[in-house]
Amino acid sequence: MTDIEESVYQAFESALGTGSVAGQNFFDLGGDSLLALEVATQVEEGLGCAFPLEELFETGDIDAVVAAVTKQLS
Amino acid sequence: MAAGTGEESPTDPGGTASGNRLPRLGIVVAGRGSLTPIEAYSALRDSYAPVFLVVDAAGQDDPASAALESTMRALARRAEVHRVPSATGLVDAPIRELSGITTFCADGVEPACRLASEAGLPPLAADGGQGLYDKVAQRAALGPELSPRHQPLPTPCCTAGAGRHSPCNRQEWEQAAESVGLPAVLKPARGQASRGVRRIADGADLSAARHEILAADLDPPSDEPAWLLEEFLAGHHRWPRAAYVSVESVVSGSDIRHVALTHKLPMVEPFRELGQYLLPRDLEPAGEQGALLDCASRALTRLRVRNAVTHTELMLTPDGPKVIEVNARLGGLVRELVRAGRGADLARAAAAVAVGNRPENPDEPAADRELVFQYGPLAPVHPAVFVAAHGVADVLSLPGVQRYLAHVSAGELLGGGSETVTMAVVSGACRDEEELAAVVTGLEKVLSYEYRLHPDGQARRCDARGVPIG
Numbered sequence: 001m002t003d004i005e006e007s008v009y010q011a012f013e014s015a016l017g018t019g020s021v022a023g024q025n026f027f028d029l030g031g032d033s034l035l036a037l038e039v040a041t042q043v044e045e046g047l048g049c050a051f052p053l054e055e056l057f058e059t060g061d062i063d064a065v066v067a068a069v070t071k072q073l074s
Numbered sequence: 075m076a077a078g079t080g081e082e083s084p085t086d087p088g089g090t091a092s093g094n095r096l097p098r099l100g101i102v103v104a105g106r107g108s109l110t111p112i113e114a115y116s117a118l119r120d121s122y123a124p125v126f127l128v129v130d131a132a133g134q135d136d137p138a139s140a141a142l143e144s145t146m147r148a149l150a151r152r153a154e155v156h157r158v159p160s161a162t163g164l165v166d167a168p169i170r171e172l173s174g175i176t177t178f179c180a181d182g183v184e185p186a187c188r189l190a191s192e193a194g195l196p197p198l199a200a201d202g203g204q205g206l207y208d209k210v211a212q213r214a215a216l217g218p219e220l221s222p223r224h225q226p227l228p229t230p231c232c233t234a235g236a237g238r239h240s241p242c243n244r245q246e247w248e249q250a251a252e253s254v255g256l257p258a259v260l261k262p263a264r265g266q267a268s269r270g271v272r273r274i275a276d277g278a279d280l281s282a283a284r285h286e287i288l289a290a291d292l293d294p295p296s297d298e299p300a301w302l303l304e305e306f307l308a309g310h311h312r313w314p315r316a317a318y319v320s321v322e323s324v325v326s327g328s329d330i331r332h333v334a335l336t337h338k339l340p341m342v343e344p345f346r347e348l349g350q351y352l353l354p355r356d357l358e359p360a361g362e363q364g365a366l367l368d369c370a371s372r373a374l375t376r377l378r379v380r381n382a383v384t385h386t387e388l389m390l391t392p393d394g395p396k397v398i399e400v401n402a403r404l405g406g407l408v409r410e411l412v413r414a415g416r417g418a419d420l421a422r423a424a425a426a427v428a429v430g431n432r433p434e435n436p437d438e439p440a441a442d443r444e445l446v447f448q449y450g451p452l453a454p455v456h457p458a459v460f461v462a463a464h465g466v467a468d469v470l471s472l473p474g475v476q477r478y479l480a481h482v483s484a485g486e487l488l489g490g491g492s493e494t495v496t497m498a499v500v501s502g503a504c505r506d507e508e509e510l511a512a513v514v515t516g517l518e519k520v521l522s523y524e525y526r527l528h529p530d531g532q533a534r535r536c537d538a539r540g541v542p543i544g
Contacts, residue, residue: 027479033112034141037148053116060479 004047004073008066011042027060049073096123097173097429100195102158102186103146104129106138107179108404109421111145114178115153117409117421122429125154125172129185158185169193174381174428176403178421183207183402184264196430198402200378206402209263210299215376220369220397222307222389225250226263226299230284244284250303251280257306259345263299271345271492273306307389307396314511316340318398320350321370321386322408324423325379326432332367333420334412336405339514342452342539347494349514350407351447352415357506362390369395383424407448407499414503415446444503447474447510450496451521452540453482457490458525461533463497465520472516474504487528497523 001009012021015038016029026036040051052068055061099122103111115124128146146155169175174195177186187203190196199206205215210226227250228243251258251274260283261271274280287301309317316338324331335358339349370386377400385405387398409421423433453460460482470478480498482488488495500517504510521538535543 030483032483033110033116034145034148036116037112037152041148041151053119057113057116 002070004070005066007046008043008069009062011039011046012062014042015039021062022066024062025060026056026062026065031060033057043069047073096121098123098125098154098171099425099428100125100127100169100172100175100186100189102127102129102175102177102179102182102189103142104177104179104181104185105142107177107182108406108408109178111142111149114421115149117419118425119153121422122173122425123153125156127156127158127169127175127185127189129158129182158189169195174425174430176382176424176428178404178424180207180401180403181264196381196428198380198382200380203402205377206379206382206400207264209261209302209399212377212400213302213304215378216373216397216400217376220373220376222305222396223254224302224304225254227260227301227303229300230287247280247284247303248277251277254303254305256280259304259306261302261304263302273344274303307391307398309390311340314339314507314514317391318387318389319366320405320408321367321384321388322405322412322420323370323374323384323386324420324427324433325374325382325384326427327380329432330371330374330379332370333418333423334408334416335363335366336408336411339449342541344492345494346452346492346540347406347450348452348539349447349449350411351445351510352411353445353507354443356443357445366390366395369397373397373400381427381430383420383427406494407450410499410501411446411448414501415444445506445510446503447501447513449500449514449517449538450494451498451500451523451538453488453490453495453497454523454525454534454536454540454542455490455492456534457528458488458534459528460484460486460488460497461524461526464522464524468520469500469517472513474502474509474513475500475517476502488525490528 009021013019015035016031018029021029036053036056040053043051049069049072052065055068056065099118101114101124103126111126118124126146126149149155169189169192172193172195175186175190177183184207187198187206190198191202197203204211213221213224227247230247231243256274256276258274259271260274272283274283311317318338320336321332322334322336324333334352336350336352338347342348366388369388373386374384379402382402383404385401385403385408388395389398404420404424412418412420426433462484466478469475478498478500482497504513518538522543523536525534525536527534537543
């Protein structure tokens with residue numbers, strides 16, 4: 001796992017208050033729009049990139065969002 | 075969100091890293107909406123600088139208001155957030171330099187109309203828009219051809235004998251029932267999501283409704299009609315298709331474009347919505363579709379709608395379609411449905427027309443050859459605390475079901491009542507209505523919800539329609 005991936009997963013884990021979110025759906029873990037904004041803020045402020053908030057709302061797919069952020073920064 | 079000045083300063087108000095200024099779009103927030111403020115921000119932030127105008131709900135100390143407060147505090151770090159007094163003083167709101175105003179909340183339509191008018195922004199309707207938020211004015215504008223028989227009513231001031239605020243108006247209510255005919259539907263002149271709507275079958279129901287309204291003391295005494303009694307529009311549903319539909323339209327100036335005809339699952343008593351779907355275009359009966367879209371066009375024209383996304387509910391009666399109501403905002407869950415079935419993003423369309431632009435044309439949707447659906451399991455009508463959902467994995471294994479998205483968390487208090495409150499949304503796609511009927515039957519067999527009744531804590535299990543089991 002790269003530093004970027006780790007950082008984004010950590011933002012999800014911190015907002016959701018749970019460990020190992022890889023492979024999971026954000027909404028199945030209790031995520032809502034407020035928590036999504038919290039993750040987005042952490043990632044955007046920490047990594048200086050645009051967080052794909054719309055993609056998260058549309059699919060809830062945490063891995064896909066991590067991949068999108070990684071792609072943007074690579 | 076700060077109280078005093080009512081303003082927060084985001085780190086980058088309306089700016090972008092490149093320094094380009096985005097159009098400042100006022101988004102009126104007033105209670106529950108078809109998009110949460112964060113979803114609206116997310117949908118629009120790449121093309122607009124959202125300026126949230128939060129209508130004060132003075133004295134409301136409920137969980138929903140507290141949640142909205144947290145949301146707006148979080149958003150204030152990223153976008154402008156301002157409080158707007160609900161009744162007066164809109165002129166003091168920070169509406170200068172806005173490019174347009176929109177809302178995704180039913181209760182936001184009136185302030186949006188007023189703010190647009192005061193600021194000289196593209197209006198939601200050419201005449202100020204009273205017909206968009208006041209059902210009595212809407213019926214008057216639509217006229218008898220498009221409306222059911224109806225009669226505006228004042229707030230009941232007594233059940234019999236002397237009145238509290240004014241002379242007794244019981245007789246006025248009884249005369250209205252006689253003129254409209256029973257069964258009828260009693261609805262607040264302003265309101266949303268079937269809040270406060272009652273079916274009036276006979277004189278006893280009418281009397282009971284008057285007592286309930288008086289006991290709840292909902293309305294301050296006023297000369298304005300607060301209630302509307304309407305002919306009950308009976309339609310025959312053909313399972314799984316209800317006898318009513320909604321038409322989702324984008325109005326840009328005098329141009330009306332109907333984006334989708336949304337079919338509904340039959341309602342749960344009294345008027346609770348259970349689900350909706352879009353048919354593949356080739357399965358839509360052309361003649362019936364034409365009559366419905368024509369009815370929606372005439373309604374929007376008579377209401378002089380100008381720059382808005384609209385959600386027009388129509389009942390199919392033996393005499394042709396009649397307007398249930400026209401909403402000058404996106405319908406609940408309609409954005410997701412229309413994106414899946416037609417490829418258009420109605421949230422972005424609402425923003426575009428609010429600033430006076432024509433919305434982009436949608437790409438050709440991949441799912442146009444499929445029926446796309448949403449099913450919303452209902453909360454119970456009695457106040458209850460949600461404990462757990464059962465059968466979700468079984469629902470997800472049904473053919474056609476793609477997603478189960480919970481709307482309520484364990485421990486959340488649900489207020490009860492006749493309003494449509496969904497526990498989740500189950501969405502997916504299938505070939506036709508026969509397959510949809512099988513999906514609905516299948517999911518209703520396996521899905522149930524566990525609650526504790528409020529306030530006594532008694533355990534209660536309900537089915538997906540919110541009906542107690544056992």
